[in-house]
Structures are given as structure tokens and as C-alpha cells.
Amino acid sequence: MHLIAISINHRTADVALRERVAFKDDAIRSANVDLYETKSILENVILSTCNRTEVYAVADQIHTGRYYIQRFLARSFGFDVEEIKEMTEVKVGDEAVRHLLNVTAGLDSVVLGETQILGQIRESFFIAQDEETTGTIFNHLFKQAITFAKKAHNETDIADNAVSVSYAAVELSKKVFGKINNKQAIVVGAGDMSELSILNLIGSGVTDITIVNRTLAKADQLASKHQVKSAPLSDLSNLLSSADIVISSTSAEDYILSMDMMQHVQQYRKNDSLVLIDIAVPRDIDPQIDELESVFNYDVDDLKGLVDANLRERQNAANEIAQRIPAEIEAHNEWVNMLGVVPVIRALREKAMGIQEETMESIDRKLPGLSERERKVISKHTKSIINQMLKDPIKQAKELSSDKNSNEKLELFQNIFDIEAEQAYEPKKSKRRVNSTGRILGFE
Template identity: 50%
Template structure:
């Protein structure tokens, strides 16, 4: 069995490409079902987020797995498979395992160390499990990935430092106010950056939001999102008197608030602290404002400097997580390699039990007067002898399974115990089941599901 990953993400494909390859909640179960019917695919999980679409499969052979999984992806979304090739990445076995661990821990995210992806990976796995498309390997691998990510976020500080401008502003504000509960925020301008910062402030307990903008209609649209109040720029003196936090992002060519304007207002505020965030370029807020007592002014460079410093700290924590990933990969690979012994051990047990059953029938025929209790004792002790004889070979086989030449060991083991016939029969049964699965086919064609023709 081979582990295969096909995907595209924010590094390999722009948003206009990524949005064409989105699995939604309604379609993913159907996609999983069709993927499970695809030739060579044994297990599957589909991970879809705004930044990535990834298909994880267990396949019987890598070359057929790559071919048919890529075909599935192209057909499901109704695109030419050659057109998506430049945006696809394909990872196999160790690389696929490491990639999954890094993704789940947040090391492959746009914002390093973010925790949202952990929940998304868990949900993708649970959905696949509920739809019966995971088995022994993925049930172990994805549970291990989720457990690792939880441990990484618990034992390191990968998610403790703000790494976006808006979050950096929130962290600074907390240092000044301690809490945003009951505070009033004034947004000057109606830009996206201001909206994002206001959103974080609002979720952190800010009680009142006011939006001042040159166009009152735009101000009203933004204020409505936070149940706030829209105002004109001519109301700034009054608004600055009551605000605790100011976020400014306009397209003005000059300063919107100057030191001279704010100085008398700060006296009227009785020196109550005022936290000011200037995220406009060119700047909206006079740099001289920071000279006023109890005015805490930060511009975009200040915030980006904090972000850069925090990213450096997260990178240090990422090194620790990389070491954890290395340990988990060794543990998983050791477990995965022992899977090869399971069919052999199962075949050996089957042969031993057949021999035991045959011997018990002969004993019953030659000693027909034995009581049921006597037969039970003989059966129990003879089975104990068989178990003792098999114990050491099975233990040694598991130990040898992690060696480089494990396949040769398996072949020799099968030959020594004459397990070829049982193994061949089981392979034929598995092939028959696979043919039945392929013959059954999907309930409906892909074009019916997606509404696209190929």
C-alpha cells in the first residue's frame, strides 16, 4: 500500500484558480464515494479550505494512484487535467505524511501557527470516516496528525504572538487598557484594514463603534456590521472626546487629526488614555500626537515591526514542532511497516488452526469415548502448544518488518511455513472484491453530480 497526496494551495495557485476547485459540505460525501470507487484507491480523505484543496489516498500502486486520482479531480470539476497540472503538487509516502503533519500543525498556513486548520483537518477526516472511505492506515495517520497538532499548540508558543497587523493592534491595546470591555472605538475611513481591526476589537468586547467617513453612506454600511453609528468627518472633535480607541485609514492627502487639534480635546478628556492606530499610507494621524500625554500612537510600520518580531518568535517555535514531526514520522513509519506482517501472521494462524482442527477430528475419531470436558482440556492444551510455537516467529517477523529488506524476509517466511497457497487464495478473493466494486460503479455519472459535461 502507498500513501499519495494530490493538491493545490495558496502557494501554487491564485485565488481565481483555487475557487474553481472547492468541495462544499454538500458535495464532499458524494465526491468521497466516487473517489472510493476509483481504480487503485483503497482509502481516501478530502481536505478543502479557502487556501487549499488536497486529496489524500491509500493506493495499491503509485503510478496508477497518481493517474486515476488526477483524473478524478479533473472530471469532478469539469476541467482539462493538463490545465491544472502546473498548479498541482504530488507527494508520496514520507513526503505526504510529513506534509499532513505540517499542515495540521499550522506550519504550512499563510499565517504560521494558526489553529483553524487543525479543526478543518479533523472535520475532513471525520467526514471521510463517517462515509466509510478510511481504513486502518488513515484512521491511524489522521488521528496521529490531530493529536500531534494539539500537543504542538499546547507545548509550544507557536500561536501566542500576533502575526497580522490587526491582531498586533489588539495586543497593543490590551497592554494599554487591560480589557476592551466597555470601550468605545472610532473608525475614521471605511477601508478594509479598518474594518478588520474593528472586527477584532468588537469581538474582544468593545461596547460601541462609531464610523466617521467623508461619504456618510459608506460609513453607514460599515457601522451597520457592528451595530454602530455613522458620522461625518466634521463631527471628529466631538467623536474624539468620547472615543477610547481610534483606527484611521482614509485616502486623505494630509493629516486628518493633528497635534494642535487633539491637544485641547485631551484636556477636556481629563487625560483619559487614547489609543490611536494609523494604518493609512500616507499617514492620517500627525506623528506629533505621540508627544501628548496619554496618547498612544502607532502607525503601520510600528505594527508591521511587531508582526515581524512575532513571526521570528513563531519561527523559533516552529523548529521545536519540526522536531516533534520527525519523532511522529518515525513512530508512524514503524507502525506502517509492520502492516506487511499482518497478512502473513493471519495466514500462519489460519494454517495452524486448520492443522489443529484436523488433529482434533482425528483424536475424536480414534477416541470416541472421550467426554466433552476431556476434549475441551485436550483442545485447550494443544492450542496452547501451537500458540507457544508461533509466538517467537511472529515476534521476530514484526522486528524484521522494519528492516530495509523486509519484502525478502516476508517471502522467505511465507516459503518456510508454506503459506503461498493461503496467500494466493486471499489475493484472489481481494481481486474479486475489487472487480465487483469496479463493476458496481458509481450510482450516477460525474456530469450528473456537477452539472458539467466532459
């Protein structure tokens, strides 16, 4: 069996291509089943997000497994196999495990260290489990990857520092106020950056948000989408008298918030702190406003400095997490190797305990007058003899798991002790294919 990871991501395909190779939510389940029914595939999990579509599979052969996965993707999205090959990264064995660990921990994301991917991996794994397309290998490996990512996020600062401008804007507000859930915010503009700012404010618990825009209809539409308030640009001066946070991102050529307007507003404020964050280029907020007391005015360069510093912090944390990955790969390999040993050890124990039980039955026949206490003592000592005799053979069997010729040596081990172990990894059986009426059509 071989692990294969095939990935279409932000490095291999632009956004226009990635949009064309994303499984819709309602198609993931059937896609998992379709892939599982494919030749050479023993287990599979499909991950599909806005930035990546990936197939993780256990296959009986590397080359055929890779081909049939790429053919499956081509058929699913209307591409030629050669086109799919050009936009995919293929990882096999340890590199496939490494890739899964990197992705789950957020080390392979567009935004380094983002945590959303962990939930998406978990959900993809659960869906595959529900559809019974996972088995012994993936039930263990994906749980290991999810546990690893959780621990990495808890023990490092990789997700604690803002690395997007809109998120950094909200984080700057927190540096001034501490908690901002009870603050009043104004978002000037109704474009993409403004919407991201709204989402980050909502994510930080802010409920009092007003969108201000020159075109009120756009403000109304965005406000309705996120269930916040809207107002025309002409109301900005009045709103500033009670606001705590202002994030501005418009395409205006002149200042939206001038020094004169802010001086007028200051007459009605009670020296409360006001955070102004200008993420527009050219700037929306007059830089002279820096001179006013209790006003904290930040522009995009200030935010960039914070983002760059935070990105360095995230990279340091990412390097720390990356150093832990080889140990995780080794642990996975040890677990896989032990799969072949465990049934052998179990068979050896079962045979030995069977001999002990037969011996006790013989003793019962030959010494029928034994008391219950005497019988328990004899049973305990015979089991102790068995366990001591098995100690070294079991140790030797475990050491065979890491031997390059482990299969041959385990077979010899079974012959020596005259035991027959169950197959460590049972490939899926041939599955009957049925038509829509349920009639059996044949076997694969």
C-alpha cells in the first residue's frame, strides 16, 4: 500500500483555474464514493476549499493510483488528464504525510498559520468516514494530523499575529482599547476591504457598526448582508461625535475626513480616545489629525509595519512547527510498521494461552480434588511461565517492524512458532456495481 497526496493549490494554479476545480459542498460525498470505487484506490479523503482541491489516497500501486486520481479529477471538472497533471503537485509516502501535516497546521496556506484549514480538514475527514472511504490507515493518520495541528496552534504564536491589513486594523484598535466588543465602529466605504474590516470587527465581538458610503444603496446592501447599520457620507461628522473606531477604505481622491471636520467634531467629544485607521491609497484621512489629543491616527504604512513584524513572528512559529514534523512522520511510520507485527504477537499470545488453558484442563482431570484457591495459584503460575517465555520473542517481533526485510522475517517467525496471523491491512473487497434500480451488474 502507498500513500499519495495530489494537490491543486495557490502555487500550481491561479484563482480562475482553482474556481473550476472546486467541489461544491453537496458534491463532496458522492465524489468520495466515486473515487473509492476507482481501481487501485483503497482509501481516500477529498479536501476542497477556496484555495485548494486535494485528494489523499491509499493505493495499491503508486503509478496506477496517481493516474486514476488525476483521471478522476479530469473527469469531475471537464479537463484533459494532461491539463490536470500540469496543475497538480504529487506527493508520495513520507512526503504525502509531510504535506498533510503542513496543510493541517496552516504552514501551506496563502495566509501563513491560518486556522480555518484545520476545521476544513477535520470536516473533510468526517465526511469521508461517513461515506466509509477511510480505513485503518487514514483513520489513524488524519486523527494524528488534527491532533498535531491543534497542539501546534496551542503551543506557538503562529495564529496570534495579524497578517492581513484589515485584520491588523482591528488588532490596532485592540491595542488602544483592550476589549472592543462594547465599542462603536464606523466603516467608511463599501468595497472588499471594507467588508473584510466588517467581518473582522464582528469576529472581535463588535455589534455597533455603521457603514458610511457616498452611494447609500451600496452601503445599504452591505449592511443588510452583515446585519449592521448604514448611513450616507453626509452623516459622517455627526456619527464621529460618539464613535470609537473608524476604518476608512474608499477610492476618493480627496480626504474623506479632514482636519477641519475633526476639529469641529472634537468640540462634542469628551476627550474619549478615537482610533482612526486609514487603509486607502491615496489616503482618506488628513495626516494632520495626528496632532489632535486623544486621536490615534494610523495609515497603511503603519499597518504594513505591523503586518511585516507579525509575519516574521508567524514565520518563526512556523519554523518551530516544521521542526516537529519529522518526528510525526517517524511516529506514523512506526505505527504502520507495527500493523504487521501486532497480529503476529496476538497469534503467538493466543496460541500460548490456549496451551495454558489445555494444561489447566489436564490438571483438573488428574487432580480433581484441588481447592479453588489451589487451582488459582497453579493457574497464576502457569500464566507467569507463559508470559516470561513470551517476553523475548515478543520483543524480537517488535524489533522486526523496522527491519527492511520485515515481511520475510515475520513469516519465518510465524513458521518457527507454527502460528498464522491475520492480514495486517485488509484491502477493500471487490464491490458489486448496481444500477439505479439496485440490480447487480457485475464485479470490479
